[in-house]
Amino acid sequence: MRPETTTTQGTAAGGAQDVIHNIGYRNYDGPRLGRGYARRSLFSQSLRGAYGLGRSAKSKVLPMILFGVMCLPAAIMVAVAVTTKMDRLPMEYTRYAIYLQAVIGLYLASQAPQAVSRDLRFRTVPLYFSRPIERSDYVAAKFAAMTSAVFILTAAPLLVLYAGALLAKMDFADQTKGFAQGLVSVALLSLLFAGIGLVVAALTPRRGFGVAAVIAVLTISYGAVSTIQGIALNSDNTQVISWLGLFSPITLIDGVQTAFLSATTAFPGGHGPGTGAGAVYLLVLLAVIAGSYGLLTRRYRKAGL
Numbered sequence: 001m002r003p004e005t006t007t008t009q010g011t012a013a014g015g016a017q018d019v020i021h022n023i024g025y026r027n028y029d030g031p032r033l034g035r036g037y038a039r040r041s042l043f044s045q046s047l048r049g050a051y052g053l054g055r056s057a058k059s060k061v062l063p064m065i066l067f068g069v070m071c072l073p074a075a076i077m078v079a080v081a082v083t084t085k086m087d088r089l090p091m092e093y094t095r096y097a098i099y100l101q102a103v104i105g106l107y108l109a110s111q112a113p114q115a116v117s118r119d120l121r122f123r124t125v126p127l128y129f130s131r132p133i134e135r136s137d138y139v140a141a142k143f144a145a146m147t148s149a150v151f152i153l154t155a156a157p158l159l160v161l162y163a164g165a166l167l168a169k170m171d172f173a174d175q176t177k178g179f180a181q182g183l184v185s186v187a188l189l190s191l192l193f194a195g196i197g198l199v200v201a202a203l204t205p206r207r208g209f210g211v212a213a214v215i216a217v218l219t220i221s222y223g224a225v226s227t228i229q230g231i232a233l234n235s236d237n238t239q240v241i242s243w244l245g246l247f248s249p250i251t252l253i254d255g256v257q258t259a260f261l262s263a264t265t266a267f268p269g270g271h272g273p274g275t276g277a278g279a280v281y282l283l284v285l286l287a288v289i290a291g292s293y294g295l296l297t298r299r300y301r302k303a304g305l
Contacts, residue, residue, distance in 0.1 A: 038133040039141050046145035050111045051152075066107045067153060070100055074157035078164025089165055089175075093182025094263035096161070097154050097189055101250045104193065105218040107153055108146075112197035113210030115142055121205035125300070135300045143293060146194035154186035181261040189253045192285060193218075195292025196249060202299045221248040226268075233268040242273040246284050255281040 045054070051067070052060030077090050097104060119125050128138055162179040166172065200217055201210035225248040232240045245251035245267060257263040259278020265271070273281055 032132075035132050035134070035137055039137045042128070042133070042138065042141035043145045043148075046115055046142055047148050049114065050145065050149035062110055063107065066103055066110075067156070069103050070153055071157045071160055073100070074160040074164075078160060078167070081164060081170075082168045086168065087170060089161055089170070089178075091161075092264060093158050093161060093178045094185045094257045094261055095266070096157060096182065097186050098250065098254055098266050100157075101218075101222070104150065104154060104189075105215060108150060108193050108197040108218070109211045109214040111149060112146060112194075112201040112214055113207040115146055116198055116202045117205055117207045117210045120202065121207070136297060139293070139297045139300055142198060143194060143296065146198055147190045150190040150194050151187060154189060155183060158182045158186065181257070181263070185253065185257045185261055185263070188256060188285060189250075191289045192249055192253065192292075195289050195296070199292050199295050199299070202296060218249060222250050224248070225251050229268045233271070238269060238271045241267055241269065241271040242277050245273065246281065249288075252281060252285055252288070256285055 048054050049059075051063045074096070080086070081089055091099070119128075125138070129135065158179060161182075162175060165175040196217065197214050200213045203213070204210055225244050229241045229244050232238065232244065242255065245255045251267070254263075254266050255273045255278060258265040258267075258272035259275055259281060265273075
């Protein structure tokens with residue numbers, strides 16, 4: 001907008017000449033892109049920021065290193081499979097994210113606070129809402145961006161495995177089926193982890209506290225569930241093992257893919273849930289994802305933001 005300046009001159013009592021500027025602004029007659037454009041822009045910027053794109057070089061180091069760490073084991077497996085002419089991959093597609101859960105958790109802990117905590121700390125959230133964008137748009141864009149970032153992190157190594165399997169001339173139908181099952185698994189994992197990470201990170205404007213809180217939620221829950229499952233196995237109380245997996249994000253994913261995606265469970269003794277218990281796992285998984293989105297929306301309805 002360009003200011004139109006009109007000048008009124010007058011003479012003060014002391015004889016000095018005063019100038020009064022009446023600044024008006026022309027109405028904007030161009031296209032208004034609306035909420036949809038603002039929502040897409042916020043999604044794009046948040047997704048780019050999750051990998052340090054458009055930010056300082058220092059901000060790119062950790063996410064790119066973690067991305068490389070996620071893909072490196074897949075590249076090694078492919079190299080071994082091609083060199084030794086194996087007829088199957090050393091690891092199932094659905095097991096890959098389970099084994100590298102620590103890397104995924106570290107990535108989430110580093111990027112979820114960056115996505116939401118900085119806006120709270122520097123009080124830039126009201127600036128978003130002063131535009132034609134609502135709280136639901138902000139939450140949807142952030143949730144979708146974090147989910148997409150985690151999905152890229154977890155799906156990229158599966159793509160490396162799939163390409164390597166085809167290069168090694170393994171069975172096309174079998175590998176395609178396994179790859180598709182792996183993508184479904186990491187898609188659910190991305191939704192679950194993104195929701196939990198954003199909710200925990202949005203509770204505090206301090207990024208350091210957010211990082212520690214996300215790590216604590218993921219690590220403590222998994223450690224506690226795994227320990228109790230091990231105790232149950234040693235006590236021959238194997239029926240409890242499958243139900244204990246409901247109380248940790250990564251074991252929740254493990255249970256769903258064991259029941260519905262033909263995955264081999266990582267539970268102690270191989271006591272994963274069957275189809276009946278798997279239905280409960282799926283319901284709990286969807287409830288946690290929906291609940292995380294609801295809590296995040298409620299968080300941004302508070303006054304003072």
